[in-house]
Amino acid sequence: MKTNFKYNIIWFIIMVAGFYLMNTLILVGVINTFIENMLVTIGINIILATGLNLIIGFAGQFSLGHAGFMAIGAYATAIITQTATTPVGFYLSVFAGIVVSIIAALIVGIPTLRLRGDYLAIATMGAAEIIRIIINNMKITGGAAGIFNIPQLASWPTVYIMVCVTTIIIVNFIHSRGGRAVTSVREDEIAAEAMGINIFKWKLAAFVLGAATAAVAGSLHASFLQTISPNDFGIMESISILIIVVLGGVGSITGTFVAAIVLGVLDTVLQDFGALRMVIYAVALVLIMIFKPSGILGTWEFSIKRIFNRFKRKERVEQ
Amino acid sequence: MTSLLQVDNLVKNFGGLTAVSNVSMHLDNNELVALIGPNGAGKTTLFNLLTGVIPVSSGSIVLKGDDGTFALNGKPAYRIAKLGLSRTFQNIRLFKNLSVLDNVLIAMTSRSKEGFIASIFRLPSYYKTEKQLVEEATKLLTIFELEDDMDVLAKNLPYGTQRRLEIVRALATKPQILFLDEPAAGMNPEETANLTQLILKVQHRFHITVLLIEHDMSLVMNLAERIYVLDHGSLLAEGTPDEIKANHKVIKAYLGEGE
Numbered sequence: 232m233k234t235n236f237k238y239n240i241i242w243f244i245i246m247v248a249g250f251y252l253m254n255t256l257i258l259v260g261v262i263n264t265f266i267e268n269m270l271v272t273i274g275i276n277i278i279l280a281t282g283l284n285l286i287i288g289f290a291g292q293f294s295l296g297h298a299g300f301m302a303i304g305a306y307a308t309a310i311i312t313q314t315a316t317t318p319v320g321f322y323l324s325v326f327a328g329i330v331v332s333i334i335a336a337l338i339v340g341i342p343t344l345r346l347r348g349d350y351l352a353i354a355t356m357g358a359a360e361i362i363r364i365i366i367n368n369m370k371i372t373g374g375a376a377g378i379f380n381i382p383q384l385a386s387w388p389t390v391y392i393m394v395c396v397t398t399i400i401i402v403n404f405i406h407s408r409g410g411r412a413v414t415s416v417r418e419d420e421i422a423a424e425a426m427g428i429n430i431f432k433w434k435l436a437a438f439v440l441g442a443a444t445a446a447v448a449g450s451l452h453a454s455f456l457q458t459i460s461p462n463d464f465g466i467m468e469s470i471s472i473l474i475i476v477v478l479g480g481v482g483s484i485t486g487t488f489v490a491a492i493v494l495g496v497l498d499t500v501l502q503d504f505g506a507l508r509m510v511i512y513a514v515a516l517v518l519i520m521i522f523k524p525s526g527i528l529g530t531w532e533f534s535i536k537r538i539f540n541r542f543k544r545k546e547r548v549e550q
Numbered sequence: 551m552t553s554l555l556q557v558d559n560l561v562k563n564f565g566g567l568t569a570v571s572n573v574s575m576h577l578d579n580n581e582l583v584a585l586i587g588p589n590g591a592g593k594t595t596l597f598n599l600l601t602g603v604i605p606v607s608s609g610s611i612v613l614k615g616d617d618g619t620f621a622l623n624g625k626p627a628y629r630i631a632k633l634g635l636s637r638t639f640q641n642i643r644l645f646k647n648l649s650v651l652d653n654v655l656i657a658m659t660s661r662s663k664e665g666f667i668a669s670i671f672r673l674p675s676y677y678k679t680e681k682q683l684v685e686e687a688t689k690l691l692t693i694f695e696l697e698d699d700m701d702v703l704a705k706n707l708p709y710g711t712q713r714r715l716e717i718v719r720a721l722a723t724k725p726q727i728l729f730l731d732e733p734a735a736g737m738n739p740e741e742t743a744n745l746t747q748l749i750l751k752v753q754h755r756f757h758i759t760v761l762l763i764e765h766d767m768s769l770v771m772n773l774a775e776r777i778y779v780l781d782h783g784s785l786l787a788e789g790t791p792d793e794i795k796a797n798h799k800v801i802k803a804y805l806g807e808g809e
């Protein structure tokens with residue numbers, strides 16, 4: 232129990248140190264608004280992609296509708312914070328987005344998660360499109376024009392904290408009884424069921440948890456960019472989240488972080504190249520898929536515990 | 551009528567093919583029973599019916615277990631597993647990309663009381679249940695001499711060891727009845743001999759009933775208290791090893807099939 236506590240403390244120190252380091256860099260001016268925008272985008276993408284990686288990489292369910300749940304969070308925040316323009320209003324809107332996206336995930340997941348592979352991908356894509364079309368045709372959401380002048384209640388620190396919180400929740404889930412059950416479903420549904428695992432329940436659990444974190448990302452997106460429209464949450468958004476997951480490694484949260492950062496930086500650096508940017512981007516992706524189809528990190532995970540154990544083993548060998 | 555598992559008139563049709571035809575059988579407490587028959591006789595299909603992997607066409611399966619009496623036909627596989635029927639697979643179905651330890655821990659999922667909130671926020675109760683689970687899994691793995699391979703991925707184990715791990719995983723669900731589908735397939739004589747000892751040990755130590763499919767006749771005759779013979783989906787004979795050895799119908803079925 233004590234050693235577990237030690238690892239938690241180390242992680243906590245890393246997170247706090249990262250926070251202060253970046254804040255100092257912002258204050259000193261090393262990180263300008265331009266870079267800060269990039270960091271926020273990366274953070275939001277990390278939240279989206281870790282949630283999707285839980286669904287695809289760990290539960291083995293190929294979902295292509297992640298942007299739909301992001302949209303729910305974004306619109307919840309846009310609508311609520313327009314009348315409740317306070318930090319409390321913002322967090323209330325995050326909560327509301329989570330609740331609505333959980334309900335939507337249950338409605339979408341219960342019929343579709345019984346489908347397999349390609350069928351599930353098409354069904355979730357369709358579900359996200361339905362969410363988008365509903366938003367497109369409602370008055371409160373501003374229709375096709377969307378909502379602008381959303382008060383900016385989320386800045387870089389909020390995003391950073393939310394990245395930490397959602398990642399902790401997902402990683403902790405993966406390393407628990409639920410996470411093991413979910414992974415066994417990916418590995419072999421028949422064997423999992425024969426071992427007493429209600430595969431449908433755990434698929435749904437992973438799907439709902441992923442959807443809830445996507446809603447959080449949506450809230451941050453809306454509040455930071457201050458303008459949203461239904462077209463921001465189309466199939467292209469779902470695919471770009473998928474690209475992060477696949478590039479980093481399906482089943483590696485560390486890989487998702489690396490891929491989100493690499494793609495975020497690449498995207499910013501290549502902005503001056505105009506149309507050429509998309510070509511370079513695409514070529515980079517194709518190359519990685521040819522030479523490392525399992526993604527940058529495969530299923531490898533960074534682990535402080537492992538590093539410690541390695542040191543311990545070395546000491547023992549030297550003694 | 552007080553059998554642990556009572557199977558009556560079980561039928562399974564695959565389109566026009568009747569893979570299991572009107573099979574009635576029973577398993578008693580702490581019994582070691584073998585199910586034999588030529589290739590394609592329907593043995594695996596019968597296992598799949600009993601453990602809920604595929605639905606029955608007709609017939610009934612009733613479990614009179616520790617917690618009461620349950621009709622198993624029509625129940626999903628995971629419920630049947632929770633009621634105490636566990637199994638291994640003819641073509642090994644381990645969680646290949648997961649560690650040996652995880653394979654066993656997964657089988658303990660439905661018995662574990664670890665809560666969602668506790669695990670997400672790493673509350674003390676999370677560490678407590680995790681510790682208990684790992685301890686229990688380690689104990690089981692040690693019995694089967696797998697404690698040194700706990701962190702090895704299941705797919706990297708030698709074939710015979712994979713079969714052994716599948717038995718450990720099945721036991722981790724705390725079954726009342728254990729179904730073993732050709733546990734000795736692909737093993738050399740030495741491994742088979744070890745396995746024989748192991749199955750006996752399991753049956754005594756865990757006080758469970760074992761139903762075993764096996765083609766290795768010496769293993770069957772050594773181990774089984776009773777034998778069911780299946781041929782073309784129907785029960786051909788039932789009896790002690792000596793009775794089965796002397797049964798003309800059985801001899802004919804096996805010779806007729808060219809075994």
Ligand SMILES: Nc1ncnc2c1ncn2[C@@H]1O[C@H](COP(=O)(O)OP(=O)(O)OP(=O)(O)O)[C@@H](O)[C@H]1O
Nearest residue numbers: 564567569587588589590591592593594595596640
């Ligand atoms: N899912 C299925 N769909 C159609 N036919 C099937 C299915 N499963 C099994 N069968 C058929 O049912 C019959 C019995 O097969 P089963 O696998 O139960 O035999 P078995 O006794 O286990 O044989 P073996 O000793 O080779 O393992 C075979 O003719 C097989 O082709």
Ligand SMILES: [Mg+2]
Nearest residue numbers: 593594595640
């Ligand atoms: Mg078989």
